[in-house]
Amino acid sequence: MGALGPMKYTALIRTYNSLPLVADVVANLRAQVRPPEKIIAVDSHSSADQRAALHALVDQVIDYPDEPFNYSKAINIGVAACDTEYVLIISSHVLLTDPNLITYGMNHISMSGERCLGCCFNQGGDIEKTYGVSWVDKNSFSLLLGLSNSCAFLKRRYIVERPFREDVFSAEDQEWAAYYLREHDANFYSFHSVFVKYLNPHVSELKTMNEFISMAYFTHPHLRSAKYVLPRLGRAMLAVLRFRRSRAKFHFTMAWELFMTNFRQPVRRSAYYGEEVETAAIEPTSAPIELATRKDISGTLKV
Numbered sequence: 144m145g146a147l148g149p150m151k152y153t154a155l156i157r158t159y160n161s162l163p164l165v166a167d168v169v170a171n172l173r174a175q176v177r178p179p180e181k182i183i184a185v186d187s188h189s190s191a192d193q194r195a196a197l198h199a200l201v202d203q204v205i206d207y208p209d210e211p212f213n214y215s216k217a218i219n220i221g222v223a224a225c226d227t228e229y230v231l232i233i234s235s236h237v238l239l240t241d242p243n244l245i246t247y248g249m250n251h252i253s254m255s256g257e258r259c260l261g262c263c264f265n266q267g268g269d270i271e272k273t274y275g276v277s278w279v280d281k282n283s284f285s286l287l288l289g290l291s292n293s294c295a296f297l298k299r300r301y302i303v304e305r306p307f308r309e310d311v312f313s314a315e316d317q318e319w320a321a322y323y324l325r326e327h328d329a330n331f332y333s334f335h336s337v338f339v340k341y342l343n344p345h346v347s348e349l350k351t352m353n354e355f356i357s358m359a360y361f362t363h364p365h366l367r368s369a370k371y372v373l374p375r376l377g378r379a380m381l382a383v384l385r386f387r388r389s390r391a392k393f394h395f396t397m398a399w400e401l402f403m404t405n406f407r408q409p410v411r412r413s414a415y416y417g418e419e420v421e422t423a424a425i426e427p428t429s430a431p432i433e434l435a436t437r438k439d440i441s442g443t444l445k446v
Contacts, residue, residue, distance in 0.1 A: 150249045152229035152296065154179035155221040157214070159187045161235035162196050164342060169200050171239045172231075177246045179231060185221040187212050213413050215307035215315045218292070222302045229261065230299045232292045234343065239264070239294070241338035247274060248296050251332050260323055260331040261297035263290050263316075267335035275335040281324040286363055288333060290320035293341060301329075311361055312411045313353035318361040348393050353411055355397065360404040367405045372398050 154172050158165055165184075172179055184197055187207040198204050205224055207217055222230055231245070239245070248262040268275045279288055295316065301323065311318045323329035359366035379394035400409065 150177070150229055150253070151180050151227040152231050152245075153225040153227045153299075154182045154231045154233055155218070155225065156182065156184045156201070156233055156235050157187070157217045157221070158184045158189060158197060158235045160189045160193045162193050165197070165235040166200055167238055168233065168235055172233070174242050175239065175245045176242050177249060180227050181225075183221055183224055184235075185217045187217070211412065213309050214313070215309045215311055218302070218315070219306045219309075222299060222306075225299055228299060230297055230302065232295045232297065234293045234341075236342045236344065237294045238340040238342065239338065240340060241336065244336065244338060245296065248332065248334065251276070252296070255330070255332075258327065258329045259298075260290075260301055260320065260329050261295065262332035262334060263292070263296070264294040264339045265291050265333065265335045266337075266339045266341040268337050277333040277335075278330060279320075279324075279333050280330040281328065284321065284324050286358070286366075289362075290316045290331060290333070292316035294339060297331075310408070311357060312409075312413050313350075313357040314362070315357075317358055317363075321362040352393070352397055352400070353413075356400045356404060356409050356411065359401050360409055367401055372402050375401070 156165065156168065161168075169182060172182060181203065182201040183203045183205060184201045185205045185207055186194060186197060188209075189197065194204065203224065205220060207220070218232060221232075233239075241247075244264060248264065252259055252261060277283070277288055279290070292315070302319075305319070305322060307315045307319050320329075320331065355366060359371075365371070375394045375398035379391045379398065382388075382391035382394060403409070
């Protein structure tokens with residue numbers, strides 16, 4: 144593709160006791176053909192040992208405030224400390240194992256217009272087709288094709304001009320992208336590759352529930368409809384008949400919360416994997432959203 148001009152970027156990682164995996168994340172970033180100018184970590188109350196190790200790994204550590212954790216706020220705090228044209232928002236559990244990956248994204252962005260927000264990289268694809276590429280605009284944006292800030296290379300000024308909303312407790316990347324696609328006719332690239340490794344150890348039913356409820360209210364209102372709510376109730380009843388109480392409770396709660404988004408804005412905690420880590424900074428991402436949604440749409444999500 145055309146000649147690649149300077150596209151300096153800062154890597155922004157949200158962390159909470161993320162070692163040793165985050166060390167591999169940083170090593171893969173520094174091994175990129177086009178490495179970041181700087182690596183910043185927004186840390187949410189990691190242990191003393193973890194914080195000391197983190198300081199040795201990255202260029203700057205920013206402490207998250209002593210308050211309940213919010214994904215959007217963590218991003219906004221980190222972006223405010225960046226001074227490059229682009230920012231790579233990457234999870235502390237996403238490995239970029241191809242050193243050309245960021246360059247590949249840059250090449251696509253450099254051939255696009257001013258309305259291009261940037262790109263995101265997702266786990267997927269196969270070894271024979273190194274990268275799957277999708278052009279996303281307001282017409283193609285969907286549950287299966289959205290922005291993932293698990294690994295998103297974005298133009299920083301768009302985040303500064305319109306920060307991630309802190310009342311969006313989950314799937315904040317979807318709401319942010321939907322705004323720009325809808326209001327400014329923006330677009331972005333979505334890549335899938337086997338060289339993107341999503342290794343989040345905290346995927347859970349609560350995480351999936353938070354993401355669906357958030358998307359139902361903020362970005363994909365069709366999730367509130369009977370088409371999606373009634374099958375949830377059916378799954379709940381089937382789980383009851385199979386004496387699977389936890390699955391039944393999950394589906395009943397999901398159905399009720401999706402239905403209630405028709406009448407009120409949901410308020411839920413951003414953290415999703417334990418009361419003891421209420422302020423934890425391991426964020427929900429679109430990679431698991433896509434996997435869960437694929438199962439839901441195809442009807443193969445088992446109770």
